[in-house]
Amino acid sequence: MRKRYHSWASAWLQTILCFGLAEGSTADAQVVLASGKGGDRRPQGALAVTRDIERRVVQAGGNTVGVLVASLSWTSADDLDLHMLLPGGQEISYRHKTAEGGELDVDMCVQGKHGGNCADRPVENIVFQDDPPAGRYKIFVQNFNYHLNTLPENMQVARMQEGRKASKEEMQLRLSQDRPVLFDLLLKVHGSKKLFEGLCTPAGKTHGSSDVIVLEFDYDPTKDEDERFIPHFEAVAAQECLRYSEKLALAGSEARALPGSPREKSVQPRTSDGKVKKTGGGGAKAHRSGKRAGRHANIEMATSWPVKDTCQGREDAKHAALQADPLEGKGCMEKAELVDKLQQAHTRALFALLTSVVVALPHLKLQPALATRCHAAMAPKKKPAQVKAKAKKVVTKAAVKRKPAASKASKARKVVAPTKPIRIGFLIGKDTDLVEDPKYVGDASFMADMPDKYRVDPESKEYLKNCEAGVKGFAHADVAIPWYIHKKYGGDVTVDMIFPEEITLKRLKSNMCNYIIGYDVINSIFEGPKRYKEVTKAFTECGNLMPSWEVQDFIYIKSRYMQACMDAGIPMAPTIFAKKSKRSPAKLLAEIKARGWQTFVMKQSMMAFSLGFCKLKVEDCEKDPSILKNYFRDYAECPEYVVQEAIDGFTRNWETRVFWFNGKFLYAIANKAAVSTEDGQEVIITGDDIPSEFLENAKRIGEQALKILPQLCTPSGQPVDMTLIRTDVGCSDSPLHDKHTNWDPNGRTFFLNEIEYGGTTYFIRHLKEDWVPKWAELYVNKSNEVFDKMCEAAA
Incomplete structure (x- = not known):
C-alpha cells in the first residue's frame, strides 16, 4: 500500500494544526488541536507534488497513463469536483463521467468523510487513453459542497492564557464554511506536465458560484508536437489563496492562532446544551486527574534521561526547571517540537540500555554474522582466542561510545540462538491483492475473527482503523497469510503483523526474522525523504529481514540484476x-x-x-x-x-509471471494488458489455461534468473534457500531495430522483463486452488529452518 505512514510521535506532531472553527463553536479563540490519527505533510517542490498527485490517483484506482490527463488534488473532505468542457460541447464531470473517449475515473468526497470514499488528500482524475478530439478545452473546479465534520471528533483543545498554566478540554470542532478550499491541478499532455499550485475556490461559495477556471487550451493532434497544445488562459494563485495557505502553514508549523482569528481571545468550551464550561481558573479539572497523571509520568520518564536538548527552544532556566520538576513541564509538552526531541532522546537512551546489557552479559556465546553474500559464515572459523579477543574489542568500543557494537547488516553482528515459540514478523501494507473476494476458491472462514483493523476500505484504500465507524473493508493476502499462521500454527510460532507506521528498529529486532509481504522501502519513498531515511535505516540495521537487505537492494536498482542477467546470457529487451x-x-x-x-x-x-x-x-x-x-x-x-x-509484441502476447519459493516453482499467472484486449480490460489466466509454450519458457528463463541473485542467509549468517521471488517474462513476435540484438522477427522470443520479491502481488483470488494454507506452510517451514540453523551455529 503506497501511502504515507508515520510513527506515533510524528503523527502527533504533524497534527498540531490550527483551523477556523464553525460558527457557534468558539470561533475567535487560540487553540492547539492534537489527534492521534496522523497527518499529511505537504511535499516540497513541484516534482514532489506531481509525484504525490500521481501516486494518489493510482491508489484511488485512476489511470495516469494517457494522452491527456487532468488530476485534481485538495486537502480537506469538502466535495470539490473536476469539470472538463470538450470541443463538441459535451462535459466530463460527476454528472457525465464519460464522453468523446474521455473518462472521470476517480470521484471523491461526495459525502465527505462519512461517505467512505474520501481520503485525507482526495483526488479526482479525467483521462483520455487515446487521442482526444481536436478543439478548445476548458477545465474548471467547483466546490459542490462543504462538509463540516472534516476533523476527528475527539480533539484536545489547549487553552493558553498569559500568566496561567495551559489546560486542555475534549471538544468536537468543525471547519468553518466561510473559507476557501485550496487545491492543485496537474495537467499531462503527451507526457509533458504542467502543475497549477496554490489555487482555491472562493470563500463560502458552493455550486456554480464557486467555479474556478484553471485553464483553456486548444488541442490539435494533426499538428507538430510543439503546436498541438496551445494555452489561451492559465490561472494563477489569487492573493486570497496565498494568504489562506500562508496562515495554514504558519498555524500548523508554529502553533499560532487560527487563520482569521485574534490571538487575544480565549477558548470558551461549551457543554452539550450550549452553556459555557467553567475551567477552574485555567488549570485542568480534578476529574481529568488520570490523564494528567499519565502525562506527568511520561514527562518524568523523558526528563530522567541524560539528554540536554529535551526541551530545545526554551530558555535554559525553563529547561532546568523542567528537569528539576517534571510537573512544570506540562506547558512544554504542548509544544510541537518537543515530540521529536523526546523521540530522539528515547532512541539514544534505548541504545545506551542495550549496550549496557551487552557489557553485563559477557558470558553469552556470540557468533559473527555474514558479510554481503555470507562470506563470513562460509569462511574458515577463527581460533577461540582470536574470536574472544575480537569480541572483547567490540564490546569495549561500544561501552565507550554508547552505541551498539555494529549497526549495518553488511557488517559482523553478534547474535544469540533464538528461543521457542519462534516469533516472526510480517510487514503488511497491501491494498490490491484481495483474498476476501467472491473469486477466492478457498474457505475464508478462518478470517471471521480477524480484527477489522487489518481490513482495507476498497474506496479510500485505508485500513479500517483509520476510517469512520461502519465502513466495510476486506482482507488482502498480506494479512490473510499471517492470520492463517496465527490460527493454525499458533502453538509453534508467534505472529507479529506490523503496520507500516509501526516499523522501527526495535520492533524488527524483537522478532527472529521479518518477512516483507506488503510494505517495503519503495512505499516509504512516497512518504518523503525523512520517512525513506527512517525505513532504510531500520531495514539496513535490523539484520533479520527476509529477504535480506542485500537481496532487496539488488532488485531495487534494476541495473544490478538486469546487467547480471545480460552477463549470464539471459534474454532481455x-x-x-x-x-x-x-x-x-x-x-x-x-x-x-x-x-x-x-x-x-x-x-x-x-x-x-x-x-x-x-x-x-x-x-x-x-x-x-x-x-x-x-x-x-x-x-x-x-x-x-x-x-x-519498445517491444511491439509485448502487449499482444501473454506476460507470464512465475512464483518461486526455495528456488522451486509454485505457480504462474499470465496477463494481457488492457490496451490489447477487445473490451479494454486486463485479462488474467492461471493454471492449465496458460499456453504451455508461454509457461515452459517463463519457467526456463525464471530459473536462470534465480541464479544471479545474492545468497540469502539467516540473521546469524548461515545460507538458506531464497524466499518468494517472482520473475515476469514477456514475449516478442516482431522485428527489433537495436543493432546489437538479433531476435527472430518471424518467431516468438521470450525475455525477462522484471524480478520482484516478497512484497509483490500474489494473485491468490485468481488461482484455481486455495494457496493461503500453502503460503502459510511455506513461511512456517522457512522460519523453522532459520531457527534450526541459528541454533546449530550458536551451539
Whole structure:
C-alpha cells in the first residue's frame, strides 16, 4: 500500500494544526488541536507534488497513463469536483463521467468523510487513453459542497492564557464554511506536465458560484508536437489563496492562532446544551486527574534521561526547571517540537540500555554474522582466542561510545540462538491483492475473527482503523497469510503483523526474522525523504529481514540484476541505463539513435505503480527536445532511468509471471494488458489455461534468473534457500531495430522483463486452488529452518 505512514510521535506532531472553527463553536479563540490519527505533510517542490498527485490517483484506482490527463488534488473532505468542457460541447464531470473517449475515473468526497470514499488528500482524475478530439478545452473546479465534520471528533483543545498554566478540554470542532478550499491541478499532455499550485475556490461559495477556471487550451493532434497544445488562459494563485495557505502553514508549523482569528481571545468550551464550561481558573479539572497523571509520568520518564536538548527552544532556566520538576513541564509538552526531541532522546537512551546489557552479559556465546553474500559464515572459523579477543574489542568500543557494537547488516553482528515459540514478523501494507473476494476458491472462514483493523476500505484504500465507524473493508493476502499462521500454527510460532507506521528498529529486532509481504522501502519513498531515511535505516540495521537487505537492494536498482542477467546470457529487451550522475537529455537521445531504436520506453528504479513510465518516439523527441528535457526535470531525483527499446509484441502476447519459493516453482499467472484486449480490460489466466509454450519458457528463463541473485542467509549468517521471488517474462513476435540484438522477427522470443520479491502481488483470488494454507506452510517451514540453523551455529 503506497501511502504515507508515520510513527506515533510524528503523527502527533504533524497534527498540531490550527483551523477556523464553525460558527457557534468558539470561533475567535487560540487553540492547539492534537489527534492521534496522523497527518499529511505537504511535499516540497513541484516534482514532489506531481509525484504525490500521481501516486494518489493510482491508489484511488485512476489511470495516469494517457494522452491527456487532468488530476485534481485538495486537502480537506469538502466535495470539490473536476469539470472538463470538450470541443463538441459535451462535459466530463460527476454528472457525465464519460464522453468523446474521455473518462472521470476517480470521484471523491461526495459525502465527505462519512461517505467512505474520501481520503485525507482526495483526488479526482479525467483521462483520455487515446487521442482526444481536436478543439478548445476548458477545465474548471467547483466546490459542490462543504462538509463540516472534516476533523476527528475527539480533539484536545489547549487553552493558553498569559500568566496561567495551559489546560486542555475534549471538544468536537468543525471547519468553518466561510473559507476557501485550496487545491492543485496537474495537467499531462503527451507526457509533458504542467502543475497549477496554490489555487482555491472562493470563500463560502458552493455550486456554480464557486467555479474556478484553471485553464483553456486548444488541442490539435494533426499538428507538430510543439503546436498541438496551445494555452489561451492559465490561472494563477489569487492573493486570497496565498494568504489562506500562508496562515495554514504558519498555524500548523508554529502553533499560532487560527487563520482569521485574534490571538487575544480565549477558548470558551461549551457543554452539550450550549452553556459555557467553567475551567477552574485555567488549570485542568480534578476529574481529568488520570490523564494528567499519565502525562506527568511520561514527562518524568523523558526528563530522567541524560539528554540536554529535551526541551530545545526554551530558555535554559525553563529547561532546568523542567528537569528539576517534571510537573512544570506540562506547558512544554504542548509544544510541537518537543515530540521529536523526546523521540530522539528515547532512541539514544534505548541504545545506551542495550549496550549496557551487552557489557553485563559477557558470558553469552556470540557468533559473527555474514558479510554481503555470507562470506563470513562460509569462511574458515577463527581460533577461540582470536574470536574472544575480537569480541572483547567490540564490546569495549561500544561501552565507550554508547552505541551498539555494529549497526549495518553488511557488517559482523553478534547474535544469540533464538528461543521457542519462534516469533516472526510480517510487514503488511497491501491494498490490491484481495483474498476476501467472491473469486477466492478457498474457505475464508478462518478470517471471521480477524480484527477489522487489518481490513482495507476498497474506496479510500485505508485500513479500517483509520476510517469512520461502519465502513466495510476486506482482507488482502498480506494479512490473510499471517492470520492463517496465527490460527493454525499458533502453538509453534508467534505472529507479529506490523503496520507500516509501526516499523522501527526495535520492533524488527524483537522478532527472529521479518518477512516483507506488503510494505517495503519503495512505499516509504512516497512518504518523503525523512520517512525513506527512517525505513532504510531500520531495514539496513535490523539484520533479520527476509529477504535480506542485500537481496532487496539488488532488485531495487534494476541495473544490478538486469546487467547480471545480460552477463549470464539471459534474454532481455535492449536496454540503456541512465544513472543520475551521468545523464542528460541530449546524451540519452544520441545513445538511443546510435542503437537504431525508433520507439522506446522510460522506466525508473526505486519506483512503483508505473509512475515515471512513458512510451516515446525518437522522431518526436528530435522535433521537440523539451519532451526529454521535461522528463529529466520532472524526475531529476530518480537514481536511475531504465530505457528500453519498445517491444511491439509485448502487449499482444501473454506476460507470464512465475512464483518461486526455495528456488522451486509454485505457480504462474499470465496477463494481457488492457490496451490489447477487445473490451479494454486486463485479462488474467492461471493454471492449465496458460499456453504451455508461454509457461515452459517463463519457467526456463525464471530459473536462470534465480541464479544471479545474492545468497540469502539467516540473521546469524548461515545460507538458506531464497524466499518468494517472482520473475515476469514477456514475449516478442516482431522485428527489433537495436543493432546489437538479433531476435527472430518471424518467431516468438521470450525475455525477462522484471524480478520482484516478497512484497509483490500474489494473485491468490485468481488461482484455481486455495494457496493461503500453502503460503502459510511455506513461511512456517522457512522460519523453522532459520531457527534450526541459528541454533546449530550458536551451539
